[in-house]
Amino acid sequence: MEFTEDWFTHNIPNFEKCMLEVGAKRKHFLEIGAYEGRSTCWLINNIGEGGTIYSIDPFVGMEEIEERFKNNTREAVKGTKVISCHVKSTSYQALAKMISNKQEFDFIYIDGDHDPATTLADAAMAWGMLKTGGVMLFDDYEYPQEPTKVGIQGFMQGFVGKYDLVLQNYQLAVKKK
Numbered sequence: 001m002e003f004t005e006d007w008f009t010h011n012i013p014n015f016e017k018c019m020l021e022v023g024a025k026r027k028h029f030l031e032i033g034a035y036e037g038r039s040t041c042w043l044i045n046n047i048g049e050g051g052t053i054y055s056i057d058p059f060v061g062m063e064e065i066e067e068r069f070k071n072n073t074r075e076a077v078k079g080t081k082v083i084s085c086h087v088k089s090t091s092y093q094a095l096a097k098m099i100s101n102k103q104e105f106d107f108i109y110i111d112g113d114h115d116p117a118t119t120l121a122d123a124a125m126a127w128g129m130l131k132t133g134g135v136m137l138f139d140d141y142e143y144p145q146e147p148t149k150v151g152i153q154g155f156m157q158g159f160v161g162k163y164d165l166v167l168q169n170y171q172l173a174v175k176k177k
């Protein structure tokens, strides 16, 4: 596998906690923001037998990165029954289609556009497709360079009472009641 960036490894303990919360029957994952597929490859290895993972990323002007994502995920699924689906689109359009197809997920990772309005829209749209007992994990809750936290807090306030807090550190995760 080939990666040039690592925004993922330091978050593995959070992902492990989320996997425990979701439970052994986890099968359907959604990821917004894939880049070279570092988080995707880890999730492929931690999904249930015969599971699926949808990774949304428009890869605008990112041909080499997209190629690396494809090669890395192709290698990660080898020898498994996991299906990795790349949705080459912005989250808004992709999520709208998934909602109308009535897709459902056990685990959702939000790591796409870090603009607060997009983060809030991603979370609100994806929330309806998260199963009860499913977990939604946000990256960059405590990232001072970008106001992602504002969008996450907007979601938290709007959906208060509908989730339990799973973890809050650099990232934040909630479990759907």
Ligand SMILES: C[S@@+](CC[C@H](N)C(=O)[O-])C[C@H]1O[C@@H](n2cnc3c(N)ncnc32)[C@H](O)[C@@H]1O
Residues within 6 Å of the ligand: 007, 008, 032, 033, 034, 035, 036, 037, 038, 039, 040, 056, 057, 058, 059, 060, 089, 090, 091, 092, 111, 112, 113, 114, 118
């Ligand atoms: C920080 S990277 C993702 C890193 C990856 N999750 C990992 O841990 O290795 C953010 C990605 O979000 C993508 N992105 C930006 N805006 C997006 C949008 N509106 N919808 C979906 N993906 C978006 C970018 O193209 C970029 O690849």
